[in-house]
Amino acid sequence: MYKILFFLCFMFSQSIFAQDDFLNEFESEYASTAINDPFETYNRFMSNVNWGIYDYVFSPALESYNAVTPLGLRIGIYNFFDNLASPLRFLSQLLTLHFKEAGNEFARFSLNSTFGIGGILDIATPNGLYSKRSDFGITFGKWGLDGEFYFVLPLLGPSNFRDILAMPLNALAYPATYIDSFWTSSAIYTLKEFNYTARHKDTIDTIRRDGLDSYILMRNAYEQFRNELIKE
Template sequence: MKIKIILLLLLSYSFALDQNFEDFEQEYKSYQINDPLASYNKAMTHFNIALYTYGFRPILKGYNEVTPQFLRTGVRNFFDNLFSPLRFVGNVLQLKFENAGEEFKRFTTNTIMGFGGLMDPASQMGLKKHPADLGTILGHWGVGGGFHLVLPVLGPSNLRDTLTLPAIWYADPISYINPQWESIAISAYGFSNELSFKLDEIDEIYYNSPNLYPFLRDAYEQRRQELSK
């Protein structure tokens, strides 16, 4: 059970990383959030920042130094392409057929012309990625986010999105790799590799944002609302 929980967090983090950290600053507005667990959420935010500062950040700095850019980019493209069918289904279930069509084009283009997704010719052709998951599907059909909740490692979330994590686990093809420790290792590597591209963005937000917790909270909730429209 503990192994499944670890894997679940790693898999779900890939969806969180789909939502570019730049969107936090571009779309941020301060507005009322249901936050009855504010004390816990602030403490968990400080924990996540410390984990990033003393754990992930130095390791990934070293990883970036020793790993060629083309290799990191290839891994990033592969995992992004792997999740494209899930984004396609998510957009279809929100009746966003134009977005779903673009995701389908991205997947077929990158799978065929991008050598199984290792390259990303779709982006060069102007085909955009459209994040979608079970949380945004439920939000689109009127299910509210409930109270805000900060998860360990994963970061900002809310009750609705947190309750969708088991479905994300079952929908992800990596979760079916056996033995299960290999699933965890692959997911952890994909998560770490993606995070290695965002260190400067995360540094800017974590270390230079005044009132960091309400900023992250409000930005997350607004971003999820935008994706659910």
């Protein structure tokens, strides 16, 4: 039961706010794209619910977190959890026959886990070993599985059929899944989620302030970002 609960916690940490590369894309302009959205009425409702939770629960907590946590510590925490995601990226790249990228990811993980104090320091990037985002949703996409339809999950946010199918496999490839203690797993998840989201709080708040149709923006950006990763 505890493992199942942690799977849910990990899946939440893969939400839109946990994807730092995705949030960076808000700084670029996306063209409108035809997206299959048969559940738009529900999706808009759930998007409003998720934004409400962010505005009244997460936003104040994140503001306090950023205020009391030094930037250097936040970067170290980010590096640590990014390093933990290396096995997921490695497996995904192997399954899509991207052996060079898989080897690069293995080298990054080995270097950062040893000389980088468990990944707290990113030793690999300055030495030319760059990480390339990958997960089982991208793997399925490269295998030819279409996203089918856009869907907004409670708390997790934007997704689609393909990425929902990939969530359990993504969780299985994440090392913290196998920690026996539920409370330890929960603490790891909580720290990971808060730190990732805090990293882009200013961007998220800008979206909220601009008065744009955040639903269309999130939907189009999510689908185009995922499709671009699949095409790489």
